[in-house]
Amino acid sequence: MAGNSKESIEHHIKIYINVFISLAVLTVVTVAVSYLEVSFIEAFFIAITVATIKGSLVLCYFMHLISERQAIIWLLVTTLVAFLILLFIPLISLTDQVGGW
Amino acid sequence: MSNIPYILEERPDTGLNNSKLGVWIFLASEVMLFGGLFSAYVFLRIAAPEGDFGYWGSKLNVPMATFNTLLLITSSVTMVMSWASLKLEQFDKYKMYLGITILCGLAFLVVKYFEYTSKFDHGIYPSSSTFMGIYFTLTGLHVLHIIGGLLVLIFFWSKQSDKMWNEDKDLLANRIEITGLYWHFVDLVWIFLFPILYLL
Secondary structure, three states, rough: OOOOOOOHHHHHHHHHHHHHHHHHHHHHHHHHHOOOOOOOHHHHHHHHHHHHHHHHHHHHHHOOOOHHOOOHHHHHHHHHHHHHHHHHHHHHHHOOOOOHH | OOOOOOOOOHHHHHOHHHHHHHHHHHHHHHHHEEEEHHHHHHHHHHHOOOOOHHHHHHOOOOOHHHHHHHHHHHHHHHHHHHHHHHHOOHHHHHHHHHHHHHHHHHHHHHHHHHHHHHHHHHHHOOOOOOHHHHHHHHHHHHHHHHHHHHHHHHHHOHHHHHHHHHHHHHHHHHHHHHHHHHHHHHHHHHHHHHHHHHHO
């Protein structure tokens, strides 16, 4: 993490507290939204969006990714691409009509 | 203490010390581990009879899981505060924040124990349904990660940290930063597990 002076750390502590409050509020929002009468698709996108915002806050501020070196950013971008391939490429099998032919 | 190079100082080519780069590579492999299981969840859900996942998901205890989410978020902020305390050379505060982190982790396990035993008491096991199979797999693997993290945290809360603090302050701060990265990752995984298992 860049900027390890005493002033910088004290500034970061205030950010950590704000992030913590945001995460707690977003957790309550996630639960509250689940009680809304919406379709599964809508509920899914709302839940994943809120979880992604929470995850980004943890990554950027608690894990200091916002001020981290390029080497780690590229490592994570590569991982994200591999994760998306793992998640979505098998979905192609849904179009597999072999059984119905 | 060690002859391994670039433990604290940055390597000129990566701009990082090896400890940090190493733990990020490890975390990348963890993303793929949990990613595979998330992918399995998606496919099982798509293939399940309509309403099946919703029916079994409704048997889970949302208030308990919400409480556990708040516990992990709290433990994450106290973890990063313990590191900040070391940077500010406030060793007593470091011990206090790390102690709270450990207590939150232990409380998470206690809540999870009650959640699991409540399911078993009602005759619900991993074999009861596809949903319960993936639920116990995902949360069980996550619990194992919590236990692993707690063992490391307890080590750094023990007298060993006093010794490290007296011998090499920067080394202890580095170790806590690296441990913190792992602990935040465990929190991150739960942030996604919570809605997909309990709320959808």
